[in-house]
Amino acid sequence: MKLALGPLQYYWPRDTVFSFYQAMAATPVDVVYLGETVCSRRHELRLADWLDIAARLQDAGKEVVLSTQVLLESGAEVGTMHKIAANGNFGVEANDMGAVQRLAGKVPFVAGPQLNLYNLPSLQWMASLGASRWVMPLEMKKDDLAVLQQGRPQGLQTEVFAYGRMPLAFSARCFTARHRNLPKDDCRFSCLDHPDGLLLKTRESEEFLVINGTQTQSSKVYNLVDSLDEMRALGVDVLRLSPQAQHMSDIVALFDAARTQALAPHEALARMQPLMPAPGCNGYWHGRPGQELIKAVVAA
Structure with missing residues (x-):
């Protein structure tokens, strides 16, 4: 089972991004996804910069995949997607059907989690277009994944957001x-002030969601480290870890310790909790509301 570092969802200063990936090159992650998937107004890094980071990570022995933007709204954004698809050196994660169309029949690609592949016919169709790996939709439960794993096309890898x-x-x-009463076209790059997103609370002061520019996130941190044995039994090939501003090297190390059985999964979870920017959750995996936390049963 491989560890993958998902694309950076937040907007960080240029030097911070370069330093982050320099640190990630020394971790045991096997796959690194790079690129801007949220908002094209985030200009700290251009495509040439992402390609520079990709080359450095590849030299460090990592498999590098360039991720395309999820929601394309302009000709410039479509043009960038075309350049990523035609880069010729690194794999590509398609995060919308336009990118799939651009890649289909030309090069193998990763079908991203936003493509909403929920059943075997759609999975088989995506594999026929050239997908070599697919990322399970975030809200899919393990029982549904088990069904797809039994019938998934030969050679198609499965990745889970973990x-x-x-x-x-x-x-x-x-x-x-909008939180700052600014128009989108004059946002003043407000996301730079929120390296892990901006927490949104209900009127009852309960943590509810995190806003991250044009993206809405869960307020809690999805964490499946204590379900690692279940994922291994289901034949999951890759675990995706999403970057956070602090302690990411330690998070990777704990997942690595759990997958190599140097630490029991529940022990890795316990050590991880003080390193997380918010409390954990895992409800979707268990077929429950996503914000819930279902504790794993630890064998005596």
Whole structure:
């Protein structure tokens, strides 16, 4: 079972991004996804910068995949997607059907979690277009994954989002700008002030969601480390860990210790909790509301 570092969902300063991936090169992650998936107004890094980071990570022995933007709204954004699809050196994660169309029949690609592949016919169709790996939708429960695993096309790898705030929805509007009464086209790059997103609470002061520009995330951190044995039994090939601003190297190390059985999964979870930016949840995996936390039964 491989560990993958998902695409950076937040907007960080340029030097912070370069330093982050320099640190990730020294971790035991096997796959690294790179690129801007949320908002094209995030200009700290251009495509050339992402390609530079990709080359460095590849030299460090990592499999590098370039991720396309989820919601495309302009010709410039479509043009960037075309350039990513035609890069010729690195794999590509398709996060919308336009990217799938651009890649289909040309090069193998990763079918991202936002493509909503919920059943065997859609999975088989995506594999026929050239998908070599698919990422399970975030809200899919393990019982449904088991059904798909039994009939998935030969050679198609399965990846599961196993750690991080879940990207739940994308919008044409920028919620972070709106929070500051700014228009989207003059957002003043407000996301830079929120390296792990901006927490949203209900009127009862309960943590509810996190707003991250045009993206809405879960307020809690999805964490399946204590379900690692179940995922292994289901034949999951890759675990995706989503970047956070602090302690990411330690999070990777604990997942690695759990997958190599140097630590029991429940012990890894206990050590991880003080390193997380918010309390954990895992409800979707168990067929429950996503914000719930279902404790794993530890064998005596």
